[in-house]
Amino acid sequence: MTPLKKVGVSCRHLSLSYGPVQVLKDIDLDIQPGEFFALLGPSGSGKSTLLRAIAGFNRHQGGQLLIDGRDVGGVPPHQRNVGMVFQNYALWPHMTVWDNVAFGLVERKVSRAEIKRRVQEVLEMVGLAQYAKRRPSMLSGGQQQRVALARTVVVEPQVLLLDEPLSNLDKNLRVQMREELKSLQRRLGITTIFVTHDQEEAMTTADRMAVLDKGVLQQVGTATTLFDFPANTFVAGFVGTANLLAGRIVSVNGDTLRFEAGGLGELAFPSGAMAPRVGDAAMAFRPHQVVIQPGSATVDATRVWVDGQVESSEFLGEFARYRVRVGNVAMLADQTHFSGHPLFAPGAVVKLGIEPNQVRFLAS
Template sequence: MTAAGVEIERVSFGYGATRVLEDVSLTVRRGEFFAFLGPSGSGKTTLLRLVAGFGTPDSGRIRIGGRDATREPPWARNVGLVFQSYALWPHMTVAQNVAFGLERRRVPRAERDRRVRAALDLVGLSQMMDRRPAQLSGGQQQRVAIARTLAIEPEVLLLDEPLSNLDAGLRAGVRAELVELQRRLGLTTILVTHDQEEANAAADRMAVLNEGRVLQVGAPAELYDRPASRFVAGFLGTANLIEGEVAAGGFRAGGLALRIGDAAPGRATLALRPQAVTLLRGGDGGIPARVLRAEFLGGHVRYTLEAGEGLRLTAEEPHLRGLVPLAPGAAIRLDFDPAQATLLRQ
């Protein structure tokens, strides 16, 4: 099984007057686990389907393994697509489902049997090859769908929200198995998801899409720590997005002057993650604030605070045994490290 990179060059696509993708360009490296991340309607699934060959861009090109595949039919691209719905034949056994694509490709019987067993071994289901889908759990059915795709030995594996039908308890386990399998095979993989936790946990890099455009591409931690726009900052986890103005002495908002590094004057948004806000439980200094709400979330307590002239902030404090959460109405002082803040102009 060999891997191939995917290059998407200035791809646009629409249905009549409705534009779905606008001038999308990005590169998925050979052997990389890449994610298309965005809300419903962002164009991520449409982009995946164009890579698979289920549609042709209005403009732009798609290269797979260096060759122009823009107008190749799906069966000529040697890519494997795992659907959100599993799409298993209920009247067939597990082995017959996995063999289906090989039969369509007229692979000889002996080779077909070898590939079916090898694919089921990879996902840990060779002992269930005679069962039917109704006799399997949701997680097992998803692994059959993955095995069916791996059996055709694709150059690129495409995953369309593959875990969304699983409950939360199964999702993390199947995701870990999927990532381990991808690492072992070194197979170029593209995941479509709206779940930023899923993308963060699985992807080497990801592209954040919204309204048909790629807003930012990078490693998950890079995008989380250094978002390039308000949308990316707010979509990738919780963020305080504080509207204000850069002036002499720092960033001014809600009657407060907040310390930041050197920046050009003018309107801006300060993005600050809740865990970067430090609650000072004693002593002087910092910014005076009042607790509006406290939510105990197990590993941490999330506070909604009011500071200055109606400025609301979210802060998170690790929960430790014996540390009593602050009650609503409590006075507190807070601080933050300017190096943890991002100044956004868009």
């Protein structure tokens, strides 16, 4: 395919309402040229609305939407030079794979020779050249998704939009297809924005992601940034799994921060450079950052240790996840599984060791 110009997409104080309901609230966002970018959030967060606004299917009422520096607020969808792959693929059932892929080029009155060249090239790119004469009903879900991608890419859009592209596939095929998606995007260099509620899908595929909740942009960054340094309790709980303990920072004196967790009591941590001020806060840390030991074990002083009792466990293959009651608080602790190592039984008295430099204090 012809090398495509890489373009950026920007939102400037973008707002959008359906009647009295404000769905997008003052969105400020910059997506870099050639970037693979994810919009991540729960149902009703506004991520699909934002994607459709970029496509031109939803009209924003406030702010600006820029593609390659050009304000496209008043530009109809077919003039924006963006391509969109819908969740249900939206293939023509009566057409062959070849005709489905060629459809957009025919509508654009591209010459027959050019259509033949571009369709053949893109079908080979997605590994479907041998299925050109089949109809969608004769293809698997993964193959149908490739057809939808090929049909969109063949018209050479400046921006590729993907709305929950893998949600209709089983788990193993989703893993395969997200790898193929990323490989295709890298080959084309096309700015790609995809919507998902699946954090694993976003974290393994996107260069960066934006987390939305209730129409508000919560945080933008790489997967590691959002996982390691969440901006607030929503991001901490949505990107990965987190222990979130509400409480209060009682004092920060010298090298020591004292945090009083509701129902747990006061804990002391190294203050660190990232510690917030005294006041209401939430303490966040990941289950895999907690060591679980028998209640009788001798423990080291490098961690903050609390006593607890196992309430339940889940064996997840690579690790076991324990729910442990500590005072009035339930904590999650992950333990890597090795053959021959028995699980802690419900009711077992244990010690939990929290790694101090992995704890994040988030302002309430």
